[in-house]
Amino acid sequence: MPLTMVKDGEYTATVYKMIKEGRYGDAIHILSKEHQKHAKSRAALSLLGYCYYHMQDFTNAADCYEQLTQLHPEVEDYKLYYAQSLYGACAFPEAMKATFLLDSTTSHSKMIKLQAAIKYGEEDFSGAKTLVEQLPQDDPDCDVDLGCLLYKEGEYEEACKKFMSSMNVLGYQPDLAYNIALCYYSLKQYAAALKYIAEIIERGIREHPELSIGMTTEGIDVRSVGNTLVLHETALIEAFNLKSAIEYQLKNYAAAQEALTDMPPRSEEELDPVTLHNQALMNMDTKPTEGFEKFAFLLQQNPFPPVTFGNLLLLYCKYEYFDLAADVLAENAHLTYKFLTPYLFEFLDAMITCQTAPEEAFRKFDEIAGKLTEQLRKVTKQEARHNRDDDSLKKYVQDYDEVLERYIPVLMAQAKIYWNRENYSTVEKIFHKSLEFCNEHDTWKLNVAHVLFMQDNKYKEAIGFYEPIVKKHYENILNVSAIVLANLCVSYIMTSQNEEAEELMRKIEKEEEQISYDDPDKKIFHLCIVNLVIGTLYCAKGNYDFGISRVIKSLEPYNKKLGTDTWFYAKRCFLSLLENMAKHMIMLRDSVVQECIQFLEHCELYGKDVPAIIEQPLEEDRMHIGKNTVTYESRLIKALFYEVTGWNE
Structure with a gap:
């Protein structure tokens, strides 16, 4: 959009200088006052419109x-x-109506392109294609x-x-x-x-x-650069969002946040909206309350990123807010068919059912799993028939992986129903049924x-699954989850492989x-967690003298080892000890009590x-801030020790 230089009205060179330097916000501040002083000032309005457009404030x-x-x-440019x-503000019906006011003096191609863009924005792709086909074949924008x-x-x-062909003609363009x-992604x-x-x-x-x-x-405090047309033309925001999405898909979460x-x-x-969505998603583990607020806000906007609806529902289910997920589905039935695939709708429906009818939920998951296993077998047969065709083989492998990535969450949701009941033998049977497809999948293993x-009684078998996971990251062993390392160490100890356990702990x-x-x-x-789990094991076996000592030593030094998770493991052992002491089932030596x-x-x-x-992010009844500390809980447990043992401070 060119700057229309209108001469009526007196403007200082400062305003034009601001516009030339891209300081549109400062120019708007001056021009707004000028417009108020001179009602219906053509010059002020024209420059204001130009500045607002370059600030991407399309409504103003x-x-x-x-x-x-x-x-x-009489000025045709103003109509254009x-x-x-209006198109920039996503007011598509009004924008299309405004294009009909343009007369023959406006470039026909320019009008067709704008109308095609409007149809595209309305998701009328056939209408947009009809308009694009009216453009001259040699028009570089056609491709x-x-x-x-x-x-x-x-x-x-x-x-x-098509995009590469256009770049060959037009030269390098960021968009x-x-x-x-995006195509490669x-x-x-x-x-x-x-x-x-x-x-x-x-x-x-x-x-x-x-x-x-x-x-x-880099930690440098810089002011906002604003949503200028220059920023838009660089495609930097889009590029960084896409980079973040790729890193997220590759499970490089730190790199995704950095992007x-x-x-x-x-x-x-x-x-x-896309940046807001990605910020909410990438920071969900550390700032879940803010994340849910951002998703809920985006759902009220038009337009919003298509994945917003499904992601919000999945996150509600992840945090076990099944009532909220059900409410969002009920209140936004019109979005269901547009933004949820049949698979995702069925999966969410089964997840929500878990809360009230676990058996019915299991049946629903079983139906989904049946469809997916059928697809997996079909793709496997096609893959076998085309094993000499590299391109076809690559496609079938990709299709197989996509179906498997849908199957795994269904399988895990089924298993969780029985895991929550501590019916581990049934969980094992569920996993055994999926051996045909999942035996190479890390989550399954x-x-x-x-x-x-x-x-x-199956520590030896557990070692067979834990060991490959640990060995895969042996040179960077802290990349392995602490609980995996802890469970492997315990499994070694329970199968009399103490040397292997000690070697692993030395490596950590x-x-x-x-x-x-x-x-x-x-x-x-x-x-610390490895030692805590080992200490917990000895406490569970009744050897509190050794178990508690191990727990205590694991948290030294306290300024580095005391955290919410480590305190959780430690206090479980102490509460178990106190319960057994209160029932007079065990006695502790004075030196251990003092310790x-x-x-x-x-x-x-x-x-x-x-x-x-860590409280649930959307919890209405929050704990008193003074009670949700390790200090408060350790005082309570200490008081219980004095009461149970008869010690005096």
């Missing part, structure tokens, strides 16, 4: 151009800018528009060819590079997608240092290991010492800022 831009079309109906602004339509039809390879990256060719994303980011850093790319990640903080800084109210471990200790050397303030809990009291006093000292439990 449309308001300015609407007034200009009424004041000066009005229609463009871009056809590429967008092919992408919507799921023809990602063909769409990619085209982004479209190509949809084809799951992440390396190729990241290559194009890297180029977008490198050019952005080189050509637009004023956008402060990466400075937030979001690397993007040009904007204030929260300036964030686009890990959960089989857990269920074998929980049965007490060595890596923790290296991290402590590099970052002295970092808290690391792996070895326990000293331990609890240390926890009281170092636990002032450590939450005793």
